[in-house]
Amino acid sequence: MSVGIPERLRPEVEALPSKAAMIRALRAAGYQQARIAEFLKISDQHVSNVLRRSEKAGIVPETLPGAPARSPSDPKTPVWLHIAPDGRVMIPTDLRAAMDLDTDGAVTAEIVDGALHLVSPRVTLRQLQTGLAPLKAPGESMVDAFLRERRAMWGEQ
DSSP states (O other): OOOOOOGGGHHHHHTSSSHHHHHHHHHHTTOOHHHHHHHHTOOHHHHHHHHHHHHHHTOOOOOOTTSOOOOTTOTTSOOOOOBOTTSOBOOOHHHHHHTTOOTTOOOEEEEETTEEEEEOHHHHHHHHHHHHGGGSOTTOOHHHHHHHHHHHHHTOO
16 A cells, blocks of 8 residues: 555645646655546546656746745755655655766665665765875875885885
């Protein structure tokens, strides 16, 4: 059984100017496509078409009252996401882009003070490089220093 959209949202959703606006607002609030179709009593294909066309056209979705307002260009602004009963979470495209994911989508997951942190390998590498940068002397080539050490160790000067 999947979690549907709460009926308490119906008045706010139906106050929006069009069915397309309703679809975009519910998607921006983190609801899955199938739940939106079920809630609005329309086909899943209708929802899919509206979302696809809206993304191509760059239409910014309306926000529902009570949901955090969020600009697609500002991934630091909080967004509501829903965790499906099987544990899946749909992460919006702009957030995935900001995470700098590899093509395989692999991330490291960590719980810190009750908050879930997902970090891509590229971001982890950048954080390590930034943290270690002060240990390197300006103009020093780490590769050249490594090769000098090895050559000295092997007696190859």
